[in-house]
Amino acid sequence: MGILSYRDKKERIVVGLMSGTSCDGVDAAVVRISGSGRDTELEVIHGSTFPYPADIRNYMLSLVSGDSCSLSAMSSLNFLLGEIFGASALKVIEESGVNLKDVDLIASHGHTLWHSPEKMFGTYPSTWQTGESAIIAERTGIMTVSDFRTADVAAGGQGAPLVPYVDYLLFADDSENRVAVNIGGIANITVLPAGAGKESVTAFDTGPGNMLIDYFAKVISNGEFDYDPDGKFASSGNVNEELLARFLTHPYFEKKPPKSTGREEFGERFFKILEGSGFKVPEMSAAPGGKYDHGGYGRVRSYRDISLKDMIATVTALTVETLSSSIKQYFIPDLLIASGGGIHNKTLMRFIRERLPGVKIVDTTHFGIHPDLKEAAAFAVLGNETIMGKPGNLPSATGASRPVILGKICGERAL
Amino acid sequence: MGILSYRDKKERIVVGLMSGTSCDGVDAAVVRISGSGRDTELEVIHGSTFPYPADIRNYMLSLVSGDSCSLSAMSSLNFLLGEIFGASALKVIEESGVNLKDVDLIASHGHTLWHSPEKMFGTYPSTWQTGESAIIAERTGIMTVSDFRTADVAAGGQGAPLVPYVDYLLFADDSENRVAVNIGGIANITVLPAGAGKESVTAFDTGPGNMLIDYFAKVISNGEFDYDPDGKFASSGNVNEELLARFLTHPYFEKKPPKSTGREEFGERFFKILEGSGFKVPEMSAAPGGKYDHGGYGRVRSYRDISLKDMIATVTALTVETLSSSIKQYFIPDLLIASGGGIHNKTLMRFIRERLPGVKIVDTTHFGIHPDLKEAAAFAVLGNETIMGKPGNLPSATGASRPVILGKICGERAL
Numbered sequence: 001m002g003i004l005s006y007r008d009k010k011e012r013i014v015v016g017l018m019s020g021t022s023c024d025g026v027d028a029a030v031v032r033i034s035g036s037g038r039d040t041e042l043e044v045i046h047g048s049t050f051p052y053p054a055d056i057r058n059y060m061l062s063l064v065s066g067d068s069c070s071l072s073a074m075s076s077l078n079f080l081l082g083e084i085f086g087a088s089a090l091k092v093i094e095e096s097g098v099n100l101k102d103v104d105l106i107a108s109h110g111h112t113l114w115h116s117p118e119k120m121f122g123t124y125p126s127t128w129q130t131g132e133s134a135i136i137a138e139r140t141g142i143m144t145v146s147d148f149r150t151a152d153v154a155a156g157g158q159g160a161p162l163v164p165y166v167d168y169l170l171f172a173d174d175s176e177n178r179v180a181v182n183i184g185g186i187a188n189i190t191v192l193p194a195g196a197g198k199e200s201v202t203a204f205d206t207g208p209g210n211m212l213i214d215y216f217a218k219v220i221s222n223g224e225f226d227y228d229p230d231g232k233f234a235s236s237g238n239v240n241e242e243l244l245a246r247f248l249t250h251p252y253f254e255k256k257p258p259k260s261t262g263r264e265e266f267g268e269r270f271f272k273i274l275e276g277s278g279f280k281v282p283e284m285s286a287a288p289g290g291k292y293d294h295g296g297y298g299r300v301r302s303y304r305d306i307s308l309k310d311m312i313a314t315v316t317a318l319t320v321e322t323l324s325s326s327i328k329q330y331f332i333p334d335l336l337i338a339s340g341g342g343i344h345n346k347t348l349m350r351f352i353r354e355r356l357p358g359v360k361i362v363d364t365t366h367f368g369i370h371p372d373l374k375e376a377a378a379f380a381v382l383g384n385e386t387i388m389g390k391p392g393n394l395p396s397a398t399g400a401s402r403p404v405i406l407g408k409i410c411g412e413r414a415l
Numbered sequence: 416m417g418i419l420s421y422r423d424k425k426e427r428i429v430v431g432l433m434s435g436t437s438c439d440g441v442d443a444a445v446v447r448i449s450g451s452g453r454d455t456e457l458e459v460i461h462g463s464t465f466p467y468p469a470d471i472r473n474y475m476l477s478l479v480s481g482d483s484c485s486l487s488a489m490s491s492l493n494f495l496l497g498e499i500f501g502a503s504a505l506k507v508i509e510e511s512g513v514n515l516k517d518v519d520l521i522a523s524h525g526h527t528l529w530h531s532p533e534k535m536f537g538t539y540p541s542t543w544q545t546g547e548s549a550i551i552a553e554r555t556g557i558m559t560v561s562d563f564r565t566a567d568v569a570a571g572g573q574g575a576p577l578v579p580y581v582d583y584l585l586f587a588d589d590s591e592n593r594v595a596v597n598i599g600g601i602a603n604i605t606v607l608p609a610g611a612g613k614e615s616v617t618a619f620d621t622g623p624g625n626m627l628i629d630y631f632a633k634v635i636s637n638g639e640f641d642y643d644p645d646g647k648f649a650s651s652g653n654v655n656e657e658l659l660a661r662f663l664t665h666p667y668f669e670k671k672p673p674k675s676t677g678r679e680e681f682g683e684r685f686f687k688i689l690e691g692s693g694f695k696v697p698e699m700s701a702a703p704g705g706k707y708d709h710g711g712y713g714r715v716r717s718y719r720d721i722s723l724k725d726m727i728a729t730v731t732a733l734t735v736e737t738l739s740s741s742i743k744q745y746f747i748p749d750l751l752i753a754s755g756g757g758i759h760n761k762t763l764m765r766f767i768r769e770r771l772p773g774v775k776i777v778d779t780t781h782f783g784i785h786p787d788l789k790e791a792a793a794f795a796v797l798g799n800e801t802i803m804g805k806p807g808n809l810p811s812a813t814g815a816s817r818p819v820i821l822g823k824i825c826g827e828r829a830l
Contacts, residue, residue, distance in 0.1 A: 002804055003418055003827070063486070070482045072538050074489065075529035079541040079568070114490035124491040124498075132541075133823065134565035150549035151825070153494070389417055389829025408548065408823035410566070412418070414804025 001104050001143050002413040006387050010034055012104040013045075015089050015142070016380030019081075019111035019131065021185035021263055022214060022226075022341070023060045025051035026085060028092035029376035030103075036388040040169045040381060046096035047373035050088045056080070064113065064263050074113070074130070081111055082135025089140050106136055106144040107383025107407075109375075115149070115262045117158045127159040137411030145383040145407040152393040157400025160260035164190035164203030164397045165385075166378040167337075170367060172196070176334040179327050182374065183209040183342025186261055187323050190397070191330045202330065203397035204257035207250075207322040208266040210342050212315035215268070220308050231347025234316040237309030247318045258399035313347070320351040332359060339364045339374035382406060416519050416558050417828040421802050425449055427519040428460075430504050430557075431795030434496070434526035434546065436600035436678050437629060437756070438475045439641075440466035441500060443507035444791035445518075451803040455584045455796060461511035462788035465503045471495070479528065479678050489528070489545070496526055497550025504555050521551055521559040522798025522822075524790075530564070530677045532573045542574040552826030560798040560822040567808045572815025575675035579605035579618030579812045580800075581793040582752075585782060587611070591749040594742050597789065598624040598757025601676060602738050605812070606745045617745065618812035619672035622665075622737040623681040625757050627730035635723050646762025649731040652724030662733045673814035728762070735766035747774060754779045754789035797821060 006012060011034045018027040029047035033040060052060070063069060063077075089106050110129030117125045133146035149159035167180040167190035180190040187209035191202040210227060217228040228234055250270070252261055306314070319342070327333060336359050342348050343363050353361065363371040385392040391403030421427060426449045433442040444462035448455060467475070478484060478492075504521050525544030532540045548561035564574035582595040582605035595605040602624035606617040625642060632643040643649055665685070667676055721729070734757070742748060751774050757763050758778050768776065778786040800807040806818030 007829075067485045067487055069484055069486055069489070071478070071484055071489075071529040071543070072482055072531065074484070074486075075531065075541040075543040076539040078543065080539045082569070083539075114486040116487065116490065123487050124495045126490040126494040126547075128486070128490040128493065132565055132569070134562070134569040138566065138569035138819065146823075147549065147825075150547055151553065154497070154547070154549040154553035386827075389827060404553065405826060405828060408561075408825045409827060410562075410823045411820060412801075412804060412824060413820060414422075 003387055003409070006104055006143070009104065012384065013098055013102050014105045014107060014380040014384055015092060015103060016376040016378065016383065017085050017089060017106065017108040018376040018379055019109065020375070021064070021112060022210065023052060023057050023064070023111070025049050026088040027373060027376040028088045029373040029380060030092055030096040030098055031377050031380045033381060033384045036385055036390055038169065040384070042170060042369070042377065042381060044369050044373060044377050045098065046092065047370055047376060048092050048095055049372060050091060052084070056084070060111065065268055078130045078132045079135055081130055082132030083139070085131045086136040086139035089136060089142070100140070103142050105383055105387060106140060106142050107379045108133055108136055108144060108146045109148060109379045110146055112262065115159065115260070116264060117153050117260065125153060127153050133408065133410040143409065143411045143413070145386045145409055147408045148379065148382055148392070148406045151404045151406050152398045152400045155393075155400040155402055155404045157393060157395065157398030158258055158260040159398065161188045161203050161205060161397055162382060162393060162406070163188070163375060163378040164201060165198070165392055165394045166381045167203070168192060168198055168201045168394065169381065171337055172201070177331045178335045178337060179333040180337045181323065181339070183319070183338070183340035183348070184375070185209055185211040185263070186266065187319055187340075187342065189323065189326055191327070193331070198394060199396055201394055201396055202257060203394065204326070205260045206326040207252060207261065208270070208315070208319055209340060210319070210345070211263065211266050212270065213312060213319065213345070213348070216308060216312040216315060220312060227341065228312060228316070228345055228347070231316070231345040231350075233309065234313045234345070234347040237307060237311070237313035239317040240306050240310050240314045243306060243314050244317055244321065247314070248321065253322055258397055316345070316348050317351060320348060320355055324352060324355040327356065332356070334360065336361045337364055337366065338362070339371040341372065343371050418802055418824070421519055421558070424519065427799065428513055428517050429520045429522060429795040429799055430507060430518060431791040431793065431798065432500050432504060432521065432523040433791040433794055434524065435790070436479070436527060437625065438467060438472050438479070438526075440464050441503040442788060442791040443503045444788040444795060445507055445511040445513055446792050446795045448796060448799045451799055451805055453584065455799070457585060457784070457792065457796060459784050459788060459792050460513060461507065462785055462791060463507050463510055464787060465506060467499070471499070475526065480682055493545045493547045494550055496545055497547030498554070500546045501551040501554035504551060504557070515555070518557050520798055520802060521555060521557050522794045523548055523551055523559060523561045524563060524794045525561055527677065530574065530675070531679060532568050532675065540568060542568050548823065548825040558824065558826045558828070560801045560824055562823045563794065563797055563807070563821045566819045566821050567813045567815045570815040570817055570819045572808060572810065572813035573673055573675040574813065576603045576605075576618050576620060576812055577797060577808060577821070578603070578790060578793040579616060580613070580807055580809045581796045582618070583607060583613055583616045583809065584796065586752055587616070592746045593750045593752060594748040595752045596738065596754070598734065598753070598755040598763070599790070600624055600626040600678070601681065602734055602757065604738065604741055606742070608746070613809060614811055616809055616811055617672060618809065619741070620675045621741040622668060622676065623685075623730070623734055624755065625734070625760070626678065626681050627685065628727060628734065628760070628763070631723060631727040631730060635727060642756065643727060643731070643760055643762070646731070646760040648724065649728045649760070649762040652722065652726070652728035654732040655721050655725050655729045658721060658729050659732055659736065662729070663736065668737055673812055731760070731763050732766060735763060735770055739767060739770040742771065747771070749775065751776045752779055752781065753777070754784075754786035756787065758786050
């Protein structure tokens, strides 16, 4: 399949692949797309999440929690993740019942190793997604688009968030004020005023999503859980308002959108705020063999006078407070469309309902998209825009100087 | 410019960009190409080499001589080199007198950070070229192809050498046995038997080109030269046949083609052979501020009983011996077509004439291509193949399982 025949088709089968900051695994969605731009129609045929092998996940987590690496390891990881993404694409296609030869495109977000689009001392604005698309294209025989964020950063944007353009295509309404909320490792919102054009869409990362919650779930459960199951850990504690107020002084929350963030700001480094306040935070390091080293966790059971249960309740409230206050800056929405792993956290969703009373809350299933697959499906839509030769960024969301064509095309054939 | 209009044009203006392993600078060529595959016709309009700023060059050399790095630095470097490549493209276009809007494509090889296509313990076969093409495309407004080596590695190949396909397109002859020789940091040959089809073309890296010579030129000149000017350092010494014989025991020279190599094997690590033989080799490290730290060089003036002058003569002979014996395995050529920085080294070229008596030796100027620009022009030809949707690798040269379409296309527009 090449660009020419792709553009000639009325309906195209696209596989979207996403690897989130939590390093859980590869989200893969097989979708049917017709049209492009405002005429885009999307049907999710099938999707799956393929967890990373524990050793690879631990390696990836250890990488992104630090900064040092080696050229050989980064070059290897790029090709190894390409194999995993390619195998995930083949597997999800097989599960979907779609014939491999009927798949027109793979759109692979890749795994973010570094995202620092701001000018800072000692670095140059950049973003880095890994997972070699040439491997994906070779193993599947399918044209592949990757590296969606670099062109937006090149145009002066944050390279994120990118999904809001898809939110706008799929969820914007003529009469309702709507907001799309995705709660992954980082949480983000897309503000969709009733009847607005794309230049009026605002979208940004509001701050941590599940990232801090997952961290404390691991500590509390002694490594058994790397997320808060149903939000039960958070529901067993109480929000410490003093600490929440201290968290809210983080400069990111004061910044005006467009803005984006990641593990660089809300990973373990975030806890330096805590440490500066006299709280002790244990370090979690991945030990060889895929097992976590819990050295000291059994003993460190409280942070000054805050129990771990209150701590996880407090970081859950932090996610919700930053999310809901960000939304309220624009309007009280008629409809909140939720997606991402956070929607399975009942305590977090209860907190949202408490802080946004009267707002109708649905997840993306309401629009035929399983919420766990929303981002993977969104990148399938963005890949479709790339091959159709259309810009896929929203300058109002990313801060880019102009709409640009996203991604790099690999394995394009003349016919 | 998009793929469709590109394919419709009879003649296309393409900029080729190459950054060699020696980290000297960016070789940029503006070429006119018509046709594709065997019908390719190439005219080099203009070319230049833009040296890297000293601090960037030293940083790149320090990176590739070691292995450790940081995610932030590698992500920054990718975007920073993208800026340098983009600026080089704009500058060479301006120098050429061609109108920017008449340029149809940029083909950027990028700078190799890691190249290890063999299965080895602890790594996964991979190759890594850096220099963000999204930056190049954004700064120039021109569609850009990059990452030429990954698809070949994905198909089981060495990802190198790639230029032999272009040698075949441009230099193969019906009645003459020819060999194209490029002497960059690494030396490589393309064996072009008279009247042969592309499956009969053999090409491989023969071993070091200028890499070891440059190293000793730096030591001898106390950092004033980073190459042997006109080969005068080598001509002042004598080849030490015992040491040359020892060098020739390096396992790379025994390997059957297809094979490729790089700084990983013939950078400073190569000197471990020397050290194992009781020779002391000083380490050269890039100090802050772009100046080399010559600590100890003034004192270390000989290696056991070999003078530095004899040493540089011996590594020059090593390049020539491995090159010429590789060629003789196939035939005594009617014509040797030389390119690369090594052709300016008169001692090296004299050694070649001595070892290949009676062979007509020309440089690529004979075919209208300035030898310093051959690789940059070759990548322009390979970029043309990519956009025309045609494979650009020679499986007989790279060992790939099949011909594949090389590269990733960035900034393709619908119109």
